[in-house]
Amino acid sequence: MTIAALFTMLFGFMFLGVPVAVALGLSSLLTIFFFGNDSLASLSLKMYETSEHFTLMAIPFFVLAGAFMTTGGVARRMIRFAVAVVGHLHGGLAIASVLACCLFAAVSGSSPATVVAVGSIVIAGMVQSGYPKPFAAGVVCNAGTLGILIPPSIVLVVYGAVTETSVGALFMAGVIPGLLLGLLLMVAIYVVARIRNFPRHPRASLKEVLVAGRDSIWGLMLIVIILGGIYGGIFTPTEAAAVSAVYAFVVAVFIYRDMRLRDTPAVLVDAAKVTIMLMFIIANALLFAHVLTTERIPHAIAEQIIAWDMAPWQFLIVVNILLLVAGMFMEPTGIILILAPILFPIAMQLGIDPVHLGVMIVVNLEIGMVTPPIGLNLFVTAGITKLSIGQVVRAASPWLILLLSFLMLVAYVPAISLWLPQALG
Numbered sequence: 001m002t003i004a005a006l007f008t009m010l011f012g013f014m015f016l017g018v019p020v021a022v023a024l025g026l027s028s029l030l031t032i033f034f035f036g037n038d039s040l041a042s043l044s045l046k047m048y049e050t051s052e053h054f055t056l057m058a059i060p061f062f063v064l065a066g067a068f069m070t071t072g073g074v075a076r077r078m079i080r081f082a083v084a085v086v087g088h089l090h091g092g093l094a095i096a097s098v099l100a101c102c103l104f105a106a107v108s109g110s111s112p113a114t115v116v117a118v119g120s121i122v123i124a125g126m127v128q129s130g131y132p133k134p135f136a137a138g139v140v141c142n143a144g145t146l147g148i149l150i151p152p153s154i155v156l157v158v159y160g161a162v163t164e165t166s167v168g169a170l171f172m173a174g175v176i177p178g179l180l181l182g183l184l185l186m187v188a189i190y191v192v193a194r195i196r197n198f199p200r201h202p203r204a205s206l207k208e209v210l211v212a213g214r215d216s217i218w219g220l221m222l223i224v225i226i227l228g229g230i231y232g233g234i235f236t237p238t239e240a241a242a243v244s245a246v247y248a249f250v251v252a253v254f255i256y257r258d259m260r261l262r263d264t265p266a267v268l269v270d271a272a273k274v275t276i277m278l279m280f281i282i283a284n285a286l287l288f289a290h291v292l293t294t295e296r297i298p299h300a301i302a303e304q305i306i307a308w309d310m311a312p313w314q315f316l317i318v319v320n321i322l323l324l325v326a327g328m329f330m331e332p333t334g335i336i337l338i339l340a341p342i343l344f345p346i347a348m349q350l351g352i353d354p355v356h357l358g359v360m361i362v363v364n365l366e367i368g369m370v371t372p373p374i375g376l377n378l379f380v381t382a383g384i385t386k387l388s389i390g391q392v393v394r395a396a397s398p399w400l401i402l403l404l405s406f407l408m409l410v411a412y413v414p415a416i417s418l419w420l421p422q423a424l425g
Helices: 002-015 020-034 039-050 055-073 072-086 090-110 111-129 134-150 154-163 167-196 206-231 237-255 259-296 297-307 312-325 334-348 355-366 378-384 388-411 415-423
Strands: none
Touching: 002 020, 002 259, 002 378, 020 259, 020 334, 055 072, 055 111, 055 154, 055 206, 055 237, 055 259, 072 090, 072 206, 072 378, 090 111, 090 134, 090 167, 090 206, 090 334, 111 134, 111 378, 134 154, 134 167, 134 355, 134 378, 134 388, 154 167, 154 259, 154 334, 154 355, 167 237, 167 355, 167 388, 167 415, 206 237, 237 259, 259 334, 297 334, 312 334, 312 355, 312 388, 334 355, 355 388, 355 415, 378 388, 388 415
């Protein structure tokens, strides 16, 4: 009765257009009040504990670092470096846009931010160079999804907080899959460019490559500081986030000087708005997870699945289908906060590694970012290209075959995710 009431109210509120965060909190409160055995006081205590979660403190700092890097000229310098390195290949500018997305993802932690920062510069350049506008939009829309896979990923931080999995291990686990997906996109672009005879840029001289690399080095150093600091034992992921925010501020204001000191309050306000939105969703979702746990709903589902004698590979198929459908209607943070508390205990019972599960979930959510009707990257790409949503959907759709193939690879070859964190201990 409790599980039916909880999910009926949740989806009922969402169907009525209630924001996801409010729907999560309200359905939790009403379930406890009318059907649960717990007290409402326990929910207020859970809300208070949420605000003190050390891992979640990384989120506002990573958001702030991304805001400083997006406002400054970091993306422009990374794109220039990427063009200098691979612009001479067939489809070189499109390949450079994927490389730029990989680089910027490693300093922003956000998929929409990656699409905006890279796409607003590269798409216009590709069109001027002779690429079809829909092709350019489709490439950046899909490559931008790397923002939530390549560390520092805000989505991985949320997963780590909800499941109490090491954020450092999750960050390392996202490196190889992120780079592999970027490489697969580049290879696919090269093949399409050869077939359709897309333009090539003149090969950059070694001096031009070195100058472009030197110009972007301060932005690229943020990757070294975050990952090197965590795995060098210098600081925790949360402390790394704080260091990255300060470093991004210094680079944007005092080194690159793309941002004036008086612009800082506006950037802080923008970052605070994003942080408040995320933390409000997380707080309400953790209430939802608390109700699930209190009413032993995940345990009941886990026991039922185990009673069905479902093999791990069969369970992964079910999880992938569930997440792909959810990704069509919800944003990544909400999906993790609702489904991770249910899926995680079952995966542990079946012997699935929590780090591998986290990376697989994020790859699913990447696909959700480019699938209608709620795919966030579709709307962002439409906004910066002035194309209709329908045109962007058609432009992004051919790349979904590649993303789905990559999902199967990550799901059934755990070594892709686990080799690096295991090698580093």
